[in-house]
């Protein structure tokens with residue numbers, strides 16, 4: 001993965017005036033995973049639950065390369081809001097064919113079991129959950145994601161550990177507790193929880209440890225990557241911003257010891273599996 005400046009993300013940063021809930025570091029973190037999926041040839045649709053005026057959908061539109069569809073689910077997608085969303089998406093990604101590539105879905109996410117989503121089960125490469133913020137909303141959206149996500153895909157939940165939205169964190173952990181072995185949290189940071197299918201976390205961790213720090217340093221700010229045990233005792237990586245004095249890996253790990261961090265993760269995962 002090329003860790004220099006990401007031209008698509010630079011373009012996204014230029015569209016500051018669009019009203020919405022996605023911050024620059026959140027965009028950088030999501031762009032890293034969108035780019036990684038593209039670089040590794042993982043094809044599949046992109047789903048967003050909770051679109052509003054498209055502040056986050058615009059980022060997804062930039063990384064949607066051919067043969068994929070952007071499926072946007074939000075009951076608010078009508079009238080002025082829909083017009084603004086359409087304008088925002090066509091401005092940022094003019095090469096995108098809106099009619100062909102974008103599905104405007106004005107339903108609540110709970111209704112996603114119908115039609116397109118059903119026919120395309122397991123076909124989604126990237127799912128962003130930012131719709132209803134109650135525990136049950138998030139829990140159900142993860143149940144949907146479980147059916148829709150492809151083998152190598154990524155799910156990102158917004159507002160994870162956001163002070164004003166405690167039910168989101170509760171919904172994620174309750175889902176993980178009730179469905180062991182489906183998804184694992186790979187990484188948390190900037191109020192995002194990044195999840196992958198449980199049998200894919202090791203390869204994602206190797207990629208994250210080897211390249212996420214450099215990507216974010218080139219495209220946002222230096223970060224420190226930590227290893228922690230989540231409330232469910234599963235090892236997870238966490239991100240925080242890094243000052244010049246700090247090393248890229250928190251705890252006991254230095255950059256040149258990233259292989260040790262990977263080994264520590266694998267060991268911890270092995271121990272978890274043996275419980």
Ligand SMILES: C[S@@+](CC[C@H](N)C(=O)[O-])C[C@H]1O[C@@H](n2cnc3c(N)ncnc32)[C@H](O)[C@@H]1O
Nearest residue numbers: 020021022050052055056074076108109131132
């Ligand atoms: C926080 S906003 C989304 C912000 C957007 N992702 C951004 O970056 O600007 C939440 C949106 O979720 C929608 N929403 C709420 N409950 C929903 C549900 N059950 N299914 C789909 N969308 C939902 C709301 O209409 C609202 O537009």
